[in-house]
Amino acid sequence: MKPIASVELGKPDGPPVVFAHGWGRTHADFLPVAELIAGHARCILVDLPGFGATPRPDDAWDTHEYAHFMRETLAEITGDQPYIWIGHSFGARVGLRLAAQTHSPISHLVAVAGAGVKLPRPLWQQLRGQWRSAQFKRKKAQAQDEAAIIALEKIYGSADYIHSREIGMRDIFLRTVAEDQTNDVGRIIAPTHLIYGGKDTATPPAEGRVLHAKIPQSIYIECPAFDHLSVLTRGRHQIANVIKDILTEARP
Structure with a gap:
């Protein structure tokens, strides 16, 4: 697997904040949020394998492989320093998987329109x-x-x-959407924020409520006016404020 494509902005010596986009998207989705917190952190915006400028994996990966790859890749970028993971949709799927690992490098997880659990259907x-x-x-x-x-x-x-x-x-x-992390997310020990748009039909708020019930240290936030993508644009200040609060609490 070739090196991952990424863009950095903010303070080079600041606490690392990793941004992981949704399916079929690129790092550009998170630029509006990253620009709002650039004065407080080292923002690392990645193109996940198969998207943007990063080539796809040679094999059919699921989120286990994505999480393993991102853990090794980010260890080289951050020098094994713990980081905050901000993931949207598919990026949140990978973040949930990585946060559930033993000795996870994620210090705090923010899942925006996070996917990864199966909802009961009538x-x-x-x-x-x-x-x-x-x-x-x-x-x-x-x-x-x-x-x-x-x-x-x-x-x-x-x-x-x-x-x-x-x-x-x-x-x-097909491999990733078939997964159900419902029984795995309970192992997440990192404090977690779950942010969902009330008008999101791709990953509806019900998924966030399931995750909130399963993840011990989680906070659920619902933004009634936003859908799956507008939560990143018109909702960027909500996400940025959550990150700023996390960074403030983390200061020694």
Whole structure:
């Protein structure tokens, strides 16, 4: 695996704060937040493997491999200094996995629109999902060429599922979305903030409430006016204020 692409701003000798973006995104998503705290910390914004300027892994990684890679990579960047992890969506999935490791290097976790747990679904939703899946498989088996398969995916698949083919990450996408960290996040000992947009349908607030119930030292924050992406833009001050509070509390 080649070195990770990253951008740094802020105080080179400040406490390290790592920013990890969501699926199909890049470090640029967190620039508005990082700029707000740059006077207080060393901000390290990464392109996770397979996104932005960082090449994809050679194999089909799940979040275990992503967390292992990020732990080794960041040890080289920070010199084994503990860091605050700010993750959005997929970046939060990886952060949850890394924070649950033994002797985790994460001193504080901020999961923004964090994914990683499975929510119970009403029976009608389960049946509808099974019916759509069966329809997709049947029509896919009858498709004459790849163009027909891609057309079917646009009808039956989610936006991220469709995009995963376009960026050559379908195998990794399927592995990571199939995971359920519900029984693992209880091992997280780092103080954790969970920030969710009330209008988020990609990772709804219900996921944050499940994580809040499972993670011992967690605080749940819901921002009613924001959705999955606007929580990073219009909601940047909320995230920045949480980070500033963490940095203030961490001062000797």
